[in-house]
Amino acid sequence: MKTIILLGAPGAGKGTIAEGIRSVSPFLHVSTGDMLREAVKNGTAVGRQAESYMKRGELVPDNVIIGIVGERLAQGARDAAYMFDGFPRTLEQARLLDETLTGHDSKVDKVFLLDAPRELLISRLTGRRVCRKCGQGYHLINIPPKCVGVCDICGGELYQRADDSEATILNRLEVYTRQTESLITYYQDKGILIHVDASRQRGETVAEILRVAKPLVGT
Numbered sequence: 001m002k003t004i005i006l007l008g009a010p011g012a013g014k015g016t017i018a019e020g021i022r023s024v025s026p027f028l029h030v031s032t033g034d035m036l037r038e039a040v041k042n043g044t045a046v047g048r049q050a051e052s053y054m055k056r057g058e059l060v061p062d063n064v065i066i067g068i069v070g071e072r073l074a075q076g077a078r079d080a081a082y083m084f085d086g087f088p089r090t091l092e093q094a095r096l097l098d099e100t101l102t103g104h105d106s107k108v109d110k111v112f113l114l115d116a117p118r119e120l121l122i123s124r125l126t127g128r129r130v131c132r133k134c135g136q137g138y139h140l141i142n143i144p145p146k147c148v149g150v151c152d153i154c155g156g157e158l159y160q161r162a163d164d165s166e167a168t169i170l171n172r173l174e175v176y177t178r179q180t181e182s183l184i185t186y187y188q189d190k191g192i193l194i195h196v197d198a199s200r201q202r203g204e205t206v207a208e209i210l211r212v213a214k215p216l217v218g219t
């Protein structure tokens, strides 16, 4: 099993970059945010537990997150390569991930920290739109759809995530500083953290990560 992590503030581009990597490599994209949104949409027990935290931009409790990630890893093949996006977000989650991977005779291989200035994070989040049907991401200025409010790929309706409102965005950035930034030191101390400039075009960031990540999976 191989594991890489995309770490970075909301708006750093973790989701888009992960999709760029997934499309040209064997890494499976595991986004806890996407899993939770799906659970909320389907009204599952996890979704009901998570919804109010997500609306406020707060973190969903660790035990819920560990549960969904543990299930996901249990379903995968022993030699799968995972790329986590938005997980771990607390030291507790990072430690439990290490324990789980040790149980599979494995470990986190590399952590890519996506760096971008605060103003860019805010403008990316406020302009973000997502297709309700296929999940394709857009940005009102940077990646506009051909036709306003309509997905280029499937014709679905584009919407703004409830937690992409200005007030919630500021809270999510604050939560990142308070609860997630400590992971930088955690992974730095292990010698596996790599800083990546995520303020550039997506393709450049993806290429830089692939140069390090692809050899892990022998491609």
Ligand code: AMP
Pocket (backbone or CB within 6 Å): 010, 032, 033, 034, 036, 053, 054, 055, 057, 058, 059, 060, 061, 065, 085, 086, 087, 088, 089, 090, 093, 163, 172
């Ligand atoms: P994201 O799509 O990664 O920005 O996540 C959206 C929201 O889902 C976050 O603001 C949290 O409320 C919740 N969430 C996603 N991943 C985690 C995680 N690893 N730990 C706690 N909450 C999470």
